[in-house]
Amino acid sequence: MPDETAYAPTDRTIPTRSRERAAYDRALVHAILDEAYVCHLGFVRDGRPVVLPTLFARVGEHLYLHGSTGSRPLQMAGRADDGLPVCVTVTHVDGLVLARSAFHHSVNYRSVVVHGTAHQVTDRDEKRAALNALVDHVVPGRAADSRPGNAKELAATAVMRMNLVEVSAKLRTGGPNDDPDDLSLPCWAGVLPLRKGYEEPVGADDLHAAIAVPDYLTVL
Secondary structure, eight states, rough: OOTTTTTOTTTTTSOOOGGGEEEOHHHHHHHHHHHSSEEEEEETTTOOOOOOOOEEEEEHHHHEEEEETTHHHHHHHHHHOEEEEEEEEEEEEEEEEEOSTTTOEEEEEEEEEEEEEEEEEEHHHHHHHHHHHHHHSTTTTOOSSSSSOOHHHHHHHEEEEEEOOOOOOOOOOOOOOOGGGGTTTTOOOOEOOOOOOOOOOOOOOTTTTTTOOOOOHHHH
């Protein structure tokens, strides 16, 4: 019986180095994806690799990727009956690891790599739901507090969907791994943590004075 709490490792999701850092837990993968705003979409165009940053959102076991109807990957996904083979990556850098030697400097990170096939979303209801998910992924609650796309805007916007099947996470935590001979060097060693934060919202210049900052922005 398959393990519903984890993704099954495949030849493409088992790393060739630092295998002990790989993880396949669904909850962990979902958490890493849900915390990120931007993913990097990799595909092959005219025999050459291409990697593009784009917005995305996870809905259950699907990833929805945002794009323009004029973008190359969306056009390729729409033309191909079998979809577009892609690789999607997300990375968070949590700390800079400073070792006593230059060789052992590193970063603490959490990453996810997804292999699969992307298909263009053509169903109108699914597309609207996906676009709402994309907006709410960036700022939860924003989709209901903004005008939905009209027919012209929907026609100019494309969405791709891919299933979460071949998925892996990879993480590094902890301090530097210095060589024993370097421990006596007079160099500071440790971790410089990084954090993500939000500043106070800045209203648009033409915002009506009576419109207050919404509650969903004050809790970010």
